Amino acid sequence: MARMLVVGVGNPLREDDGVGWYLAEALGRTGVPTHTCHQLLPELAAELSQVDLVLFADARAEGPAGQIRLQPLAPSDKPGYSHHLDAPGLLAWVRGLYGHCPKAHLLSVAGAAFGYREGLSPPVAAALPAALAQAGALLEQQEEICHA
Amino acid sequence: MAQTIVIDPVTRIEGHAKITIQLDAEDKVADARLHITQFRGFEKFVEGRPYLEMPSLMARICGICPVSHLLASAKTCDELLAVAIPPTAAMLRRIMHMGQTIQSHALSFFHLASPDLLLGLDGDPAKRNVFGVLQEYPQLARDGIRLRQFGQEVIALLGGKRIHPAWAVPGGVSAPLSVEHRDQLLAQVPEILSLAQRTLDWYKGVMDNYREEIRTFGNFPSLYMGIVSPKGELELYDGKLRIMNARGEIIADQVDAYRYPDYIEEAVEPDSYLKSPYYKPLGYQQGMYRVGPLARLNLIDACGTPRADEEWAEFRDLERGPASSSFHYHYARLIEIVYAVETMEKLLRDEAILDPHVRAIARPNRAEGVGIAEAPRGTLIHHYRIDQNGLMEWANLIIATGHNNLAMNRSILQVARHFVKNQSLSEGMLNRVEAVVRAYDPCLSCSTHAVGQMPLHVQLLGPGGKLYAEVQRD
Secondary structure (H helix, E strand, O other): OOOEEEEEEEEOOOOOHHHHHHHHHHOOOOOOOEEEOOOOOOHHHHHHHOOOOOEEEEEEEEOOOOOEEEEEOOOOOOOOOHHHHHHHHHHHHHHHHHHHOOOOEEEEEOOOOOOEEEOHHHHHHHHHHHHHHHHHHHHHHHHHHHOO | OOEEEEEHHHHHHHHOOEEEEEEOOOOOOEEEEEEOOOOHHHHHHHHEEEEEHHHHHOOOOOOHHHHHHHHHHHHHHHHOOOOOOOHHHHHHHHHHHHHHHHHHHHHHHHHHHHHHHHOOOOOOOOOOOOOHHHHHHHHHHHHHHHHHHHHHHHHHHOOOOOOOOOEOOEEEEEOOOHHHHHHHHHHHHHHHHHHHHHHHHHHHHHHHHHHHHHHHHOOOOOOOEEEOOOEEEOOOOOOOOEOOOOOEEEEEEEEOOOHHHHEEEOOOOOOOOOOOEEEHHHHOOOOEEEEOOEEEHHOOOOOOOHHHHHHHHHHHHHOOOOOOEEHHHHHHHHHHHHOOOHHHHHHHHHHHOOOOEEEOOOOOOOOEEEEEEEEEEEEEEEEEOOOOOOOEEEEEEEEEHHHOOOOOOOOOHHHHHHHHHOOOOHHHEEEEEEHHHHOOEEEOOOOOOOOHHHHHHHHEEEEEHHHHEEEEEE
């Protein structure tokens, strides 16, 4: 069985910035291990070193509201640090510390509103089913690869 | 001609600060100042808010040690309620505090200080950072990651999340500990204790490489302050104040939290947002004291746990009296990690830890309350006054880094006088000036600003602000 982890990043108190949490929590209900956080921290490297695939779910500020993007990620040349730590920077920590790195993807949804309130804007809420479908397909594909 | 060297910002600390070194006409260091350039204003903007909100609000002061503020605030609110919280609630709060001590000390040692210790204070600045440690000493880096991960797991399992848990409330805590979570934590204790001991053993092995730094990094007589248990043992969550002088004599003991204004006064300097507390009976400057791991291990009678006591006995042998070099903050920090893991294990093995009665319910019965805890960086004091409707009228917070402000300034001056020889700004010299600040592990950011790979900007200024020389690294 493939070892997978979904990492939802963002702040659910800032509207669409919390879309990563929504995605992670929805995928968690299907049995996939998840981790939600406001920002990535180096300590997550230990957890990532134990999985075959990690899917980061996050909001992004650019692009038409609700636009979904699923892209593969590779470790950056230099590990990120502290408040500047992004997913490729975290993957660099994993590789540097543990000598290997999981396959990684970033599922991002372009946000429309980042104000001080809970809840998603209509275009981002409307994009959730399609985003979940893309994530589900990716995770299923990984499962099949591991079974083969 | 008198000149000024400015280090702005100071790197690998939590927050924004700059250092000014004033040279005299003969290019000798005349003075040095640490300026804290950020302002928060928590004491003011909590006015008018319900006291019940204080633990959650105050935890936002800091992203590194939110638990300390959470607990100090909850303790202050306990005082407003005038209740004795259930014993299990106190035990659970203490466990969370140990988790935070582990993760915060690990952050300070592994992420912020270890590049200097492992890669050398004169090392290439491009490599002398946590990434250099990761490449050259991956096992040590993994140990640091693991200790941080464990400390945060403790906080998350108890409080529901790693940062800013709202679990400690006036009167106790909001949820008891489950058997599953207790067992989950206990199962990890042997590994964590082993990592902590391994790091401590490694540090003791290399400490001799830093004789010059030990001799010159904030090595001066001062007072020391911290809280201790009724038996005089190391205490991080609850206890009473003890103050020791430079000769190792206890000059105040078992001081109740409410009496802190009898002993501590806060001075304000025009060039920094950080106040300068001092020991009132001796006056400003002469009343300089240090808090935090070094002070705590200097003033206690024992740690109170087996392995930490063994290590503390060695620590006490460093000098005939109190260990006076601020370089030894690193050493003390590692001993406290061992203490925190041992203390946590003892509490988790107590069956009472699973008692579901974890909160006392009451309305405010006092208009004023004071709560004290030992944050990782030192003594933390919260002091509130509320009106008849339970709304905050006034707050005073004295933070660990503030207590150390005078000592940090003195330390910078000592290092600058020793290492700054003339107008030429060597990398190693600048790094030593920064490193002595790092020894105190000052926490200035309080989670509002970015920290990490900040550039180091040094300016050599003449009278009137004319720029004579400049050094910048990315």
